[in-house]
Amino acid sequence: MADERPGKSPIFGGSLTSKKVMKSATDGRFWWSNHSRGLFPKYAIYTFIVFLFGLWGLPLMVDAECKFPRHTNTTLANQIYKRLAPIDQKKFLVYDAVKYHYNVGICTAVSDYPNEDDVGATQIELDTSGQLVKTRIVGRISDVQIMAGTNWVLLEYFGGDPYNSHCNGSSRQAAIMIICDENSSSDNPKLRVIEENRNKTSGCYYLFELSHNCVCYKEPFITVGLGTGSIIVIIFLCAVFVYLIGGFMYMRFVLGAKGYEQIPNYGFWQDFGNLLSDGCNLACRSGNQGQPKTYKGIGDDQLQDDDDERDEHLLPM
Numbered sequence: 001m002a003d004e005r006p007g008k009s010p011i012f013g014g015s016l017t018s019k020k021v022m023k024s025a026t027d028g029r030f031w032w033s034n035h036s037r038g039l040f041p042k043y044a045i046y047t048f049i050v051f052l053f054g055l056w057g058l059p060l061m062v063d064a065e066c067k068f069p070r071h072t073n074t075t076l077a078n079q080i081y082k083r084l085a086p087i088d089q090k091k092f093l094v095y096d097a098v099k100y101h102y103n104v105g106i107c108t109a110v111s112d113y114p115n116e117d118d119v120g121a122t123q124i125e126l127d128t129s130g131q132l133v134k135t136r137i138v139g140r141i142s143d144v145q146i147m148a149g150t151n152w153v154l155l156e157y158f159g160g161d162p163y164n165s166h167c168n169g170s171s172r173q174a175a176i177m178i179i180c181d182e183n184s185s186s187d188n189p190k191l192r193v194i195e196e197n198r199n200k201t202s203g204c205y206y207l208f209e210l211s212h213n214c215v216c217y218k219e220p221f222i223t224v225g226l227g228t229g230s231i232i233v234i235i236f237l238c239a240v241f242v243y244l245i246g247g248f249m250y251m252r253f254v255l256g257a258k259g260y261e262q263i264p265n266y267g268f269w270q271d272f273g274n275l276l277s278d279g280c281n282l283a284c285r286s287g288n289q290g291q292p293k294t295y296k297g298i299g300d301d302q303l304q305d306d307d308d309e310r311d312e313h314l315l316p317m
Contacts, residue, residue, distance in 0.1 A: 066107040066120075066144040066155070080148045081107070084155075084178065086214040092191040094208070099126055104176065104191060104208060106155070107141055118142035120157045121174040121206070137161045138206050139174035151180035153215045156205075167204035174206045181211035 068077040081088075089108040095101040103110040104121045112122040112135050120141035125133040139157020147154050160172030177194075194207040226234075247264025251257040260266055 065141070066146070067142045068144055068146060070143070070145045070158075077146050080146050080153060083148065083153060083215055087178075087189060087210070087212055090188075092210075094191050094193055096193045099128075100124065101126070102138070102193060102206070102208070104174065105141070106176070106210075107144070109141065113137070120144075121160075121176075123172075123206070136172065138172045148215070150217045151215060153178045163198065163204065166198040168201050170202050170204060172204065172206065174208065176208045176210060178210045178212060178215050180213065180216035182213050182216055184211045184213055 066081060068074050068081075071077040084106060087106050089106065091103065091105045091108060091110060093101060093103055101124050102121060103112055103124070107120070109117045109119055110122055112124070113119045118140045119137050121138040123136045123138050125136070127133050138160045140159040141157060143158040145156040145158070155176040155178070157174040157176075158171065160174070162169050162171050176191075189210055189212045191208055191210045194209050196204075196206050198204040243264065248262055251262045251264055263269065
């Protein structure tokens, strides 16, 4: 007989008999087994879709980089850009002596315009109480010009907001001069505002200065190596040394030679001069010395020894 003693429900706190508790647990198990067959595939599909959207959004989280549309040789521009690797993607907040402060990123977007991922420098105007008045775009990292010298690199951001009454309404631009400083190797270098040059008809700019050792010229490590000719000479001298020492020891201790005969291949070296002479005679002298002459000289029998006969035709008749 089933036990129907009253008890407390661990979930709802109500009074239940043990039989009712067992029945509720059994019914719940059957309900879960019947409904989970349809729930798990649905949740798996939803999870997979969310995962795909997450992968699709990953490129949006990658840090932006400078683009150089004004350069015809983008390879050279990227080589200069690599010199800025220690300070790349860094952001700076700097104040001037008037009422502005600036957010500047080194080839990275600043956070003043979250909907625009190419804003590289902004000017924030504050009133006397420190309240925000207006934010202006000074330059964009999607329109950058870069140039470099021995100990400096200049980044120029173009495409800022246009002026109202200055510079004939031209667009603002930022010039970041990065100069060499051997003592500035910290991870957080200091940026400072030099000037806002707007007393021109065009080409007005905001000039910033940043000191860091990443743009300092480093002397290349030069290794003095041996040329091909030097290596050949060294190998030849080593071979001659081994030949003489090895041949001398072999002739003396193995064959028991004495005196000049201890020199390896003594007979060959004794005739070496004659062999060189024969080779030079064969290679450099023209003509064949063994070929017989095709003409004959005048023999003694054809000459007349009588002096009187030779002068006879000179006498008068």
